[in-house]
Amino acid sequence: MNPNELKILLQSISDGSLSVADGIERLRTLPFEDVGVAMIDHHRELRQGTPEVILGESKSAGQIFTIVEKMAEKGSNILVTRINREKAEPLLARFPDGSFDAESRTFCLEQKPLEFATRGKILVICAGTSDIPVAREASVTARMLGNEVVEIVDVGVAGIHRLLARGDQLREAAVIIVVAGMEGALPSVVGGLVAVPVIAVPTSVGYGAAFGGVAALLGMLNSCASGITVVNIDNGFGAAYAATRINRLTSP
Amino acid sequence: MNPNELKILLQSISDGSLSVADGIERLRTLPFEDVGVAMIDHHRELRQGTPEVILGESKSAGQIFTIVEKMAEKGSNILVTRINREKAEPLLARFPDGSFDAESRTFCLEQKPLEFATRGKILVICAGTSDIPVAREASVTARMLGNEVVEIVDVGVAGIHRLLARGDQLREAAVIIVVAGMEGALPSVVGGLVAVPVIAVPTSVGYGAAFGGVAALLGMLNSCASGITVVNIDNGFGAAYAATRINRLTSP
Amino acid sequence: MNPNELKILLQSISDGSLSVADGIERLRTLPFEDVGVAMIDHHRELRQGTPEVILGESKSAGQIFTIVEKMAEKGSNILVTRINREKAEPLLARFPDGSFDAESRTFCLEQKPLEFATRGKILVICAGTSDIPVAREASVTARMLGNEVVEIVDVGVAGIHRLLARGDQLREAAVIIVVAGMEGALPSVVGGLVAVPVIAVPTSVGYGAAFGGVAALLGMLNSCASGITVVNIDNGFGAAYAATRINRLTSP
């Protein structure tokens, strides 16, 4: 039931062609969907200007191509995540302005200019070179969601002076995403140095008792620095989305 | 080495009483600590006006009393978490203006007025009545850290209409903390309804395969709503601290 | 917004005191709750004649007493689960017609006659004497939810002939709840013998590598008998509720 249908219904009551009793009955069974969408407008606000996002992992090259083509017609910006080169090539052939990044496994198509949040920058830090794919997924996603992004790579806790030397950049960030595998300790150190929100992303980097990222995940959940929050293992996209929720936030 | 000592050192160089070579030597070994504190001023900014926080759990009544008494002398506001009635009673006797909340197991002493963040309110939602202690710890902490707080209790996903009926409050929040045990599904539903940051707190409520909160924790980490972040099981304090990092954030 | 308020609103439109445009606006923001309740009538149907249920575990004797007293005023039947003798005694003093069962840790108050489902009986089987508390919780719950119940106790797979000797009772059941700890194998055997729905309840009985019911839970999830479903560890209540969903089911 869209607003138009509702208008017709109420007019029928207003002009007497529908009794109040029948009106009650019809209204009590109106679809939840429309009322739901009408009610919650915050969500819609976020979506304006932000890209359409497609999780490429479990989709075939053909499926991705079809979806992207359909969305591109609307003029949207488009972000495909977890996409490999093989799946990306048909897209690059069809959309020469699109860009594929092999490291972060993302495809981006900017059909209209990104409008960046004016609050501040999102800083993405990663502990080791092996964490770069996840960090890059966070960077690319954050940018496509309308944020300026700065990256610092390879500043692990075993060489703590390398991190401390980047004090300026830590100071300037509005939100910090910290990506780390192995023991996942970097967010604790960063969280002790800054007052801004810190989002920790465990990665599946490591072997043996790293258990595919579980060690890093547990380390981050048990951080001794107060107020660190955590997303799923390797979930660079989610961290960027969460950072966007923070960075684009305006007072209600 | 505090700023004063540094000044004396440099003046000795300036007036020639210390050679450049000796000055280099002394500077190279100056304590990191002070430079560290000087460098990182964001953190200090957060602390101003915020309470001293004491984790009461592993401390005896006597230890807590001593620490609180010492801090109270400085005129600080004080928050003690994970404190039971037995440990709280000496504090209540000594500080009649303090307040103990049995449900959240917190003791608060407000010696100077709280200055609330002007950005917005922190909304704390919990799924079931058993989650209230953790939700209340988040509420009390968020308030003591300088935020206005609103609470909604008992709106689980099995009665989804109860949540949907609170649309106004969801709309007004600047940050939402969602506390849930059992399957931990509420943050996904909330995250799908709002665009503001959502922090999920799993609780150890439940039995059997709830595994002391692990089921809820995993549910939250795997949320199908994008951009949900998670803190440790039962960590209402951490969620409030993270929400404060977000709510007190000002553009750099 | 209850039906009455809705009637008043539509009458205002009908008599012209409210414009169609204003009516649309007010309707779009009406609380979901009432529409929700109106929409889902299946659920209501189940509730008719069924008891009010209170999970006693995390509530104090005082809290339970207050809730029961309030509900009793409406004349409802009442079931309190996970209640120990200490908490039950004030209830027994106040409601002499109520009954407390120490084994299943339940308190029942029947203020109006139970109407039993005409489809068939729910059979509750348990593997060992230690499983009886969970089996009894299932029995008591199933009965209070309006089902005739039969119990068979202590028919484990290591003495399979004891189960086979009860063929008549297996044949007569409309739904079978099988409660088992340790290796949780009984549901597989039962599921291979009957065609009716079988609901498996793992119990936390056992020690060592039983891991508080996990061994039984995994055994049941991996049952080689097709179409066995499983509920949480020790969740006799849930199994009875699921059996009731099946036994009270009428063609739509």
Place this chain on the structure above:
Amino acid sequence: MNPNELKILLQSISDGSLSVADGIERLRTLPFEDVGVAMIDHHRELRQGTPEVILGESKSAGQIFTIVEKMAEKGSNILVTRINREKAEPLLARFPDGSFDAESRTFCLEQKPLEFATRGKILVICAGTSDIPVAREASVTARMLGNEVVEIVDVGVAGIHRLLARGDQLREAAVIIVVAGMEGALPSVVGGLVAVPVIAVPTSVGYGAAFGGVAALLGMLNSCASGITVVNIDNGFGAAYAATRINRLTSP
């Protein structure tokens, strides 16, 4: 020992050609099997008209072909699950009337008309597009086992209004199978909306802390909606079989 043999034995006693003592001895060692089959007739009832089912996963193309060919001779309907295209092709060549569904990885051969249960429809709901293969396995299985089936895809909890808008279909179902990966929250929401039996199927969809479906499994076992039952991860077949036990159930 079939009934005929038993008859001959008793007649030998009756006509004196076998002594009572020898008869006792022979009876005490008669095969359990036949008595067992004779005793349990519920199971036989289910099997009538239902297809032969072959789990294709651990069998070679050749093994599957041989089994299907042998069964087909009897005129049975046949369902092969967990079969890929490579293994299905010899079957399709041999049985042109058979059908292979790549998504659900099933091969069906209907040699005689399916007789559908008259009670009602089985509704299969899945949370995301990635859950479709498991949902489809449930649908195909439920149909071959003699049930009318309706499917709703892609109605996750993060877009709860999409589910709520399908109220009619929820209302009409006799049994609902809910398939979900990630946090596995959808069954809780559905279970709160309907009174009919709800069977939850966790899927191995997700990554990181989804742990191959464990997060969804735990979420479902800890559902806050009463009376949800659960089957093994990705076990669409088992859910359909359980639903059939319910839907085909007739009063004893």
Place this chain on the structure above:
Amino acid sequence: MNPNELKILLQSISDGSLSVADGIERLRTLPFEDVGVAMIDHHRELRQGTPEVILGESKSAGQIFTIVEKMAEKGSNILVTRINREKAEPLLARFPDGSFDAESRTFCLEQKPLEFATRGKILVICAGTSDIPVAREASVTARMLGNEVVEIVDVGVAGIHRLLARGDQLREAAVIIVVAGMEGALPSVVGGLVAVPVIAVPTSVGYGAAFGGVAALLGMLNSCASGITVVNIDNGFGAAYAATRINRLTSP
């Protein structure tokens, strides 16, 4: 249906008072139980002369007393396991000839002489003094089940010479039960030294990453010595029962 009833039934057929058809009908529904017991005579053989066993853990002092008293009337030998002193005292008062062993938490009542298996002795070895309770439960059980028992305590792998010095006793055993907590390595060493059956019992001794016996259990399951078998954590009773199956074994 005991043999007597069967005899009467067949005689009725023999003398014509029961028709063959009615006889078939009655036989087809005869209780499985009796046939089962008749069929499996190996099991019965084991039970002769062996004690009645009661698992005391989940039973009250009163329940245990009642069961023991009833069994004692038949003149059986009786073994109660997992019984503490409090529960044992009523038994000791009633049966002055009974014996309670606090370490193994067992109560034994020998009313008729034990007949020991003539094959050989069961050797029970434990790694540390903390493993003694479990080892002793194995010893007491093995003796009551009719085996001669020898015990060696405190011969861990970190002092391997202490074990090697007991070569004579290793040589003489017919079956060896090895009880060990912590890393559970002793069975591997013993299994490499002897050719007789070795049954490993992990204990819950240890702390931290011992995980209540899981470390020892895994160590034993992965033993590099071929042909070690394992029972549940702390299951001294089960190990003794398994050893008895071996030691009492006679050629079929």
Place this chain on the structure above:
Amino acid sequence: MNPNELKILLQSISDGSLSVADGIERLRTLPFEDVGVAMIDHHRELRQGTPEVILGESKSAGQIFTIVEKMAEKGSNILVTRINREKAEPLLARFPDGSFDAESRTFCLEQKPLEFATRGKILVICAGTSDIPVAREASVTARMLGNEVVEIVDVGVAGIHRLLARGDQLREAAVIIVVAGMEGALPSVVGGLVAVPVIAVPTSVGYGAAFGGVAALLGMLNSCASGITVVNIDNGFGAAYAATRINRLTSP
């Protein structure tokens, strides 16, 4: 130091060519190995007549070939386990009398007649057709280690009458190896029917919450039938070796 060397040493002392002091010194540092071998003769006894065993899994075709060729020269019987066809072919070419079994992944070379234990047969039972490879590994190993072997396949607990119908074979076994995946319940049923030793082998058959055999392993460790012992997942070889320890056992 073999006995001969020891004899020469003592003779040197006896004839005075070696002083007592030097003799002490040489004896104190004599290799442990020889004393060890001398001391433990049980183990040697087992090895006589038994095959050389090679675990093929982590070895290359070339490595296996070299080892087998070297052992074959001594005239030993040889068993290679966990070997695939590719690795087996060079062996078959070189030893035309050898036999490769693809299902159990074993290669056997019998150069001298097997001497079977006179005690009795080893019965290998498996629950489903997918368990056959592990069961066959146990069968082949048990035979090569000098035992007569009987196999029963596909008698799961969901069709319990199929097992009960094999009462004769259960009765005749000296040791029973039960192989089962999924819920691993079969050993409990078998253990309740017989008095002889039962060795349970969990298999990695199953999916989802089978966790690669963990569900079956836990089921077996928690068996409600007393005196079942367990070996590692898929360890058919180990079960056969353990059964041989039992079946070849002679009174000391």
Place this chain on the structure above:
Amino acid sequence: MNPNELKILLQSISDGSLSVADGIERLRTLPFEDVGVAMIDHHRELRQGTPEVILGESKSAGQIFTIVEKMAEKGSNILVTRINREKAEPLLARFPDGSFDAESRTFCLEQKPLEFATRGKILVICAGTSDIPVAREASVTARMLGNEVVEIVDVGVAGIHRLLARGDQLREAAVIIVVAGMEGALPSVVGGLVAVPVIAVPTSVGYGAAFGGVAALLGMLNSCASGITVVNIDNGFGAAYAATRINRLTSP
């Protein structure tokens, strides 16, 4: 068989009172124990001057008292670990020179002067005040085992400047024991700062997803600083013992 007995044996051969053949027989069966002790003298060297150690946890006050009294007679230094005040009091009454430390739960009795290793000091660092009991157990143990010990408490990674400010003490240590709960990140930072051996001790401090020290343990095993070694959770004693193996090490 001690050296003296061996001497007598060889002399009997030398003087002809024992034949070579009988000597061979007696030597082949000589206890391994003595040869073992004779052979491995490194271990003995460590023990000289070091205390007798008693693990008090699973022993009664009476048992501990008896053992200590017996050892004290030999004039040894004595260390009892995991002992509470209740168990310590009889010892304090009997040995007024002994000392009980409630925090580390240790009782020490120094009857002869400790001889400290001349190599260097053992530095014990702990991350939070809750880790002090484990750190203190390490300190007390290390001292009693003959090492000079320095302690630094409460230098967690969230306040990294506090650690960096202690550069002098890090520089001076010969071995560093790092004790940390929660995310267990401190050893990584320390290991990146120093070249000496670092032993990490996870503690069970923390709640929720700390899982009793598992998070810290995994963090330490996955340390990104090379060459960190780890001991069991809460195993302060073991860390000190390992540090002693290092610190007392002399070139072979």
Place this chain on the structure above:
Amino acid sequence: MNPNELKILLQSISDGSLSVADGIERLRTLPFEDVGVAMIDHHRELRQGTPEVILGESKSAGQIFTIVEKMAEKGSNILVTRINREKAEPLLARFPDGSFDAESRTFCLEQKPLEFATRGKILVICAGTSDIPVAREASVTARMLGNEVVEIVDVGVAGIHRLLARGDQLREAAVIIVVAGMEGALPSVVGGLVAVPVIAVPTSVGYGAAFGGVAALLGMLNSCASGITVVNIDNGFGAAYAATRINRLTSP
């Protein structure tokens, strides 16, 4: 800020061209990095003469080639770990003096002579032939880090006499690395025989309940021999690095 820059800064103060106040300001914000490096000289000491190490696992052949070529220019010794033959071949072509070891998956280039620690040898022991790759990684790493290395292979606990026969080599080692999979028991036995530091390396060798090395890891953490330390699963490199920290240690 390197020492030279610092010198210029202080000279500006000394000659009056920079005020003391400005000097303070500039010093307070100087990069941490340089001070850090200046402060911690122990670490630098270790690095002198030691090779550059590259973890080859997550790098492409091209990336490795570039890094090695750049490092080789400085004349350093170079160790690449976790490198397969395919990635090694370009290196071997470019550096004919380099050596690739397929078993340990290492590439070594010695451009200047290794200087061995004078303290003693590092002994690497492994339990089975399957553990050799990890043991060899430890050996190669230890040698390249400047230690003499001795290897003993295939001395598992099930054939304990083989280990005991190697007493001389155990006696001569300064540090012992023990590599073991399956139950991981060997370090306990070794730790009971020697007084020098023992570092245990669990390997992922084994199947079923070995859980990829977890069984061995837990066994080692729970070792009954005091003072064993543990590194991550398969971490031969880390063990060698830790051994080097010990073996190269000089008194401060």
